[in-house]
Amino acid sequence: MDFSLSQAINIISEKLMEWLKSFTAMLPNFVIAILVLVLFIIIAKLIRRLSNKLVGNFSDRPVIKSLFSNSIYVAVIILGLLIGLKILHLEQAVGSLLAGAGIIGLALGFAFQDISANLISGVMMAFRRPIEVGQLIESNGFIGKVDKINLRVTQIKSLDGKHVLIPNKDVYQNPIINYTKDSDRRVDLAVGVGYEDDLEKAKKLAIDAVQQIDGLKQGREVKLFYTEFGGSSINYVIQFWLSEAGQQFFLEARSQAIMNIKKAYAEGGIDIPFPIRTLDVPQELIDAIANKTDQQSAEDSKASKKSSQGEKGDTQ
Template sequence: MDINTVTRILTEKLTTWGKDLIRLLPNIVIAAVILVIGFYIAKFVRRLALKLIGKVSHNATLNNLFASVIYFVFIGITLFTVLSILNLDKAVTSILAGAGILGLALAFAFQDIAANFMSGIFISFRKPIKVGDIVLIKGFMGKVAEVNLRDTVINTFTGPVVIIPNKDVFQNPIENFTTLSKRRFDLQIGVSYGDDLDKVKQVTLDAVKDIEDISKTQETTLFFTSFGDSSINLAIRMWIDSAELKIYKKVGSEAIMRIKKAYEENDIMIPYPIRTLDFGMKGGQTLSDMAVTLAGKDQDGESNYQSNS
């Protein structure tokens, strides 16, 4: 192949490319204009979406995420439109197919992360918990420190910081003690069978009525619950105008101290557990009868021994 042939082939190729470029020049101009306009529209839509979502959700991370998703959706639509104008339909089809396969692979590989992420989105919108709430989730009780898109951070009252995946938070019962801003303290007590129950009830209620943090709007109630082995059992229920654990424990401690002191002053007995020992093979024989029987057997044995000797 001589130089003339090479020159002719290159000339024909460049001429063909030049004709194609001239033919596509209007499409290229239109595509460039659409690309620029698309980017501006995407930015405008992102700001508008951020403003609208901010009225529904106050989670800045979640709001930025949704706004970014909407922004990239518009960018994607703009790019696919530009490629279609440039008659690059095959490239568009290949990109879509590759994106579908990649998305399917990522869905299988990161399904737990995706589950936690979606749960975080639902938690952000439903707001069953928020930062500062006192909650009990999966056996962990403490104050909510952070509510992220992937996990929830709880500062427990015993010291450790617990990070719970949002999937577990969303799929399990949540006990939120802060929602009502009050808690109920239940105290179980047992009194002697010989005590006057009307007196017990009045003395118990009078003992706790002046505790500082007990609610003045919720009635303190007392119910006798059962006949125990050695006591008549009762339960007193007191409402506390705070969800804080320190105040809850303080009220319980104060109630126990006051009730014990009141019972001592009014001769009300909190009985110890009583056990009855049965020394008979078939039951019904008392300890004194058993002692007499054993003493008689010992005397008979000693007399028989003396007579034999």
């Protein structure tokens, strides 16, 4: 028992001495690796500050600045860590770390591909700036003002006051209508007049009525084009430009145009006809209905005569 205990103590002592010798031999490399890592941390901080300024020239969004600067910061520190491991002659550990990082990155890419697509789209939108906060846009069937643009989603406030979150991938990859990119906006209003009306007179009355609207774009002509022979009317579209692109102003101007045209046509004797539907009934069905009606009338007449005769008999 004593022999086994002393033998174990000797083995442990030998191991500790070997580790101490190895540590002593690696101590200079270890110190150099630590100094390299500290140096790279300092360099990473300096590069992060510089990248903040450089990215600020392309985008004023704090989220984008933070993303790029922190990504560069982490990349520089990882580079310093790999160089430190190389100094310590831990090449196998470096290879294992790189292989593990690659596998983890590939797995995360497949697992979170939608999130990655939204992040990349958010970065692209930050640089290209197709939309800005406060602008009135239409995207993916929603119309509203842009409230926030994050890396993952774009938040808009719809015209009825609802907050809508749209993934950046859908915003970036689909068409966007930006109503406030330009200061003016056109209204296209469809109207119809009767076939018997004077088209020249109807055109003049409509243009004069629209020209009375407040907020028309100066230098833009009001235009009217007859488009088709409809089922109950001759249809046209009248176009006029507004000096503002806001949705509320657009709705008010269009509403005023409808009221002005309706009033002008009522005073000028121009008809805005109701839709007319013509029902084509086969002659055989008409004859059958007529015969059925005649038979019913005859039966009702006979019944009335019998009832009258019965009343006379009772009276006698």
